[in-house]
Amino acid sequence: MTTHQSLRLRELTDMGIRDAKDYLASLREGKSIPFPDALLTNPLYATEVEPAVYVTQQQFSVRRDAALYLTECLSPLPASRVIENYRLWSWLGMFYFDTVARKDADGNPRLGRDPDVAYVADPAANSQAKWGETRRFAHRLMLAYEIYTHHAENAWYMLNEPVNSLGRFTMRLTSAPEIFRARGIVELAHLLYIDRKTGGMRSGWGWTNDVTAPTGSLPRLIDVLGQLYMNYDVYGMSPEQILPLLPSEFDRFKPASAVGYS
Amino acid sequence: MIRRFNYTQRKRIEESMVSVEIQDADEDEDPQFIAKVDLSRLDLPPDAPIVIEAKRERSSRRFDWGTAGSPMPPTDCYLTSMPKAPKFRIMALDPDGSRRILALADNIKPSYAGADGTKSLLHLEEKDLDKEVWRVDFGGGNDTPIMQVNKNIPGISAVVREDGAFRALVIPETLRLILTQALIIDEFDPSDGEGDWAHWIGFVRDFYDAEMPVLSLNDEQTKTDMKEWIDGAVSTFSNERFHPSDRYLAAVGR
Numbered sequence: 001m002t003t004h005q006s007l008r009l010r011e012l013t014d015m016g017i018r019d020a021k022d023y024l025a026s027l028r029e030g031k032s033i034p035f036p037d038a039l040l041t042n043p044l045y046a047t048e049v050e051p052a053v054y055v056t057q058q059q060f061s062v063r064r065d066a067a068l069y070l071t072e073c074l075s076p077l078p079a080s081r082v083i084e085n086y087r088l089w090s091w092l093g094m095f096y097f098d099t100v101a102r103k104d105a106d107g108n109p110r111l112g113r114d115p116d117v118a119y120v121a122d123p124a125a126n127s128q129a130k131w132g133e134t135r136r137f138a139h140r141l142m143l144a145y146e147i148y149t150h151h152a153e154n155a156w157y158m159l160n161e162p163v164n165s166l167g168r169f170t171m172r173l174t175s176a177p178e179i180f181r182a183r184g185i186v187e188l189a190h191l192l193y194i195d196r197k198t199g200g201m202r203s204g205w206g207w208t209n210d211v212t213a214p215t216g217s218l219p220r221l222i223d224v225l226g227q228l229y230m231n232y233d234v235y236g237m238s239p240e241q242i243l244p245l246l247p248s249e250f251d252r253f254k255p256a257s258a259v260g261y262s
Numbered sequence: 263m264i265r266r267f268n269y270t271q272r273k274r275i276e277e278s279m280v281s282v283e284i285q286d287a288d289e290d291e292d293p294q295f296i297a298k299v300d301l302s303r304l305d306l307p308p309d310a311p312i313v314i315e316a317k318r319e320r321s322s323r324r325f326d327w328g329t330a331g332s333p334m335p336p337t338d339c340y341l342t343s344m345p346k347a348p349k350f351r352i353m354a355l356d357p358d359g360s361r362r363i364l365a366l367a368d369n370i371k372p373s374y375a376g377a378d379g380t381k382s383l384l385h386l387e388e389k390d391l392d393k394e395v396w397r398v399d400f401g402g403g404n405d406t407p408i409m410q411v412n413k414n415i416p417g418i419s420a421v422v423r424e425d426g427a428f429r430a431l432v433i434p435e436t437l438r439l440i441l442t443q444a445l446i447i448d449e450f451d452p453s454d455g456e457g458d459w460a461h462w463i464g465f466v467r468d469f470y471d472a473e474m475p476v477l478s479l480n481d482e483q484t485k486t487d488m489k490e491w492i493d494g495a496v497s498t499f500s501n502e503r504f505h506p507s508d509r510y511l512a513a514v515g516r
Contacts, residue, residue, distance in 0.1 A: 083342070178322040231272070233313055233353055233361040236324055241361055 004040055007095065009053040009073070011087035012120070016045030020094050020120045027111055039094050046091055051076055055092070060099055064159035066141055067148030074145075082145075086121035089142045093119035100140050100164050118166075137174040140164055150180070154187040157194045169193065169201065172218055178235060179222060188239040192253040193218055202253060215249040224250075273304050275352055275367035282314075282350050282372040284341070292340045295372060299333040301354055304365050306330040309357040316341055318348040318401050330354050330365075347385045347406040348372075369458055371406055383461060384436070386422060388413035396422075396432060398439045407440050426513030430506035434496050441466065441492040445474075446485055470498040 012020060016039055026033050039045045055073050060066035070092070074082050082088065093100070097119055101109040116122065117138045137143050140163055147158050147170075158170050173189060174180045193205035206217025213219035228234050228245055243254060280299050287293040297314055308331025316323045321344050328334025341348060350372060354365040374385055384407060391397060391412040399408045411418045421428050444450045444459035452463050452474055472494055475487035500506050 079342070178317070181322065231363055233355055233363060235315070235322065236313060237361050241359070 004037065004057070004095070006054055006056040007040060009049045009055055009088070010040065010046035010091045011049055011085065012039070012046055012090040012094070013044065013087070017087070017090055017120055017122050019045060020090060021116050021122060024111060024116050024119065027109055032108065035097065040091070049077070049088060053077065055095060057096070058099065060096070060144075060163040062160050063144035063147060063163050066096075066100075066144040066163045067159060070141060070145050071148055084136075086136075089136075089139050090120045090122075092141050093121075093139060096141060102164050114164075137177075137180070138166070140166075143170070143174065146180075151183055151186050154183060155190065157190055157199070158186075160199065169205070169218070172206075172222070176222070179225070182235040182237075184238045184242060185225060185235070188242055189218060189221065191239050191255060192221065192250065205253075216251075216253055220249065221246075272363055273306070273354075273365035275301065275304070275354070275365050277367070277370065279303065280352050280367055280370060282370055284347075284372045284374050286375060292342045292344075293346075294339045295341060295350075296339065297327070297335065297350070297352075299327060299352065301330045301333075301365065304330070304354070306354050306364055307357050308332070310354045310364055311357065313353045313355060315351040315353070316344060316348040317351060318345040318406075321345055321348075323348075327352075329357075345401065346387045347401070347408045349406060371458075371461060383465060384409055384440075386411065386419060388419055390414060398436055398443075400443050407443070409436060426509040430510035430513065433504060434500050434506055437466075437499055438492060438496045441495060442489075445488050445492065466495045466499070469502055470495045 019036060020039055023033070023036055023039075053073060053076055058065070058069055060069070097109065100119065101114075102112065104110040115138060118140050121136070121139055121142075137146065143166070144159075144163055147155050151158075153159070158167075158173070161167050161170060169189075173186060179185055193202050194200070195202050204214060204217065206214055206219050213223065224246060225234050225242075228242075232245070234242070246254070279301055280297065282295055282297045284293050284295045295316070299312060299314075301312070308329060310330040312327040312330060312333055314325045314327050316325075323341060323344055325336050325339060327336070350367075350370040352367040352370060353363050356362040356364055387399075387408050387410050389410045389412070391410060391414075394412060395415065395418075396409060396411045399410050401408070409422065411422055415421075422432075440462055444462055445452070448459065450457060450459040450463070454460060472491060474491055475484050
């Protein structure tokens, strides 16, 4: 566990990224080793970001907590130096590792099936050598930040999920960046598949082991949007513009006021 | 010749009506683009909104571009958080608010303006390639090819531009890779004058006029014939245009 409560924001160096991944690998092997605090402050491992920004240890129970805090903290930095800066997000992933990582019964970090990129980005480890959008979305804190930055409360269900999880609904919507970035589509998916009263997923929203996507499900929605893309500016449309174009298989999910459209 | 049917009555925005140019940018900066759009020949409603979408792989960025009667670029044309070398989709939309596409140009390839104002067919990008020195990235398959070079090698971009030995070894092979991707893997129809690979076929046709075999699906013989045609194109490029062995000898001082 890091002993630092508040620190100036930094970026991990190549050596810092390598050692952070070594630390994660040790945890996966079941070794009980102390958190390498030097990763966060030693100039060999981390360099300070200009202008000076300070971050403080926080408890992020849901993505919204992390998103609101990080959006505020990172606001002095130009967006271009935040979004694609894998070194910065790697440092944040380590600084908040104790908060973000799941724990076992003894309170020790339990990575389970979380990939390294959930905490530390390493483009060189990817055969495509890319810190592309689909990989960025696997980083737990980056994902929270991006969801809030693009969608704010229109993505309220995604923001309500635990920061250390990657739920299937969120995974499906972030698997294609062009879908994720379309404000109207993410809002539409919330409108169709999330019950605002219970805060849970509606039955049949779409995750099964079947090869064929269930009718009216989220995977089917993404298929249908792909077809509409040929004739409509789908990624620029609002839910109200898309709803009338959806076939009847989606009627059971449509808000009552919208069923008459189709 | 591939026949295309237009069931939607959508109008086609021809390449001559639009041009997109990506400006040179430092490695740590987002590039920006400029586009010229003139849809006056399409008889569109003057208030039809125009949208330009930059896309590569599964990433995209959208830019509102005024209307058909009055195209107007936005103040911000930066391709933020986009893979390099995107293609562009240009849409004119129904002004009734439905966002139905009235006219479309898809897969528009941009030109690239370097600091000296020259334009290049092949985009250069520094990336972390681990232990590789260079590779050609085709993105999702038929995206604009990019020569990627390993950013961990200091001065590698200058080597690509100026080192005669490197260029002699790499450039002809790069042409072979690109033609193979276009004609054998993507099975590009060379009679398609505006398709994804038309610029590259046009480039080769400037110096190589051998008859091109017609590629049939799953026909190994025509693939072999096409490979021979590509070898001929690279050979002619080397003999008549690029002279790689001369460049190599000059570079290594023998």
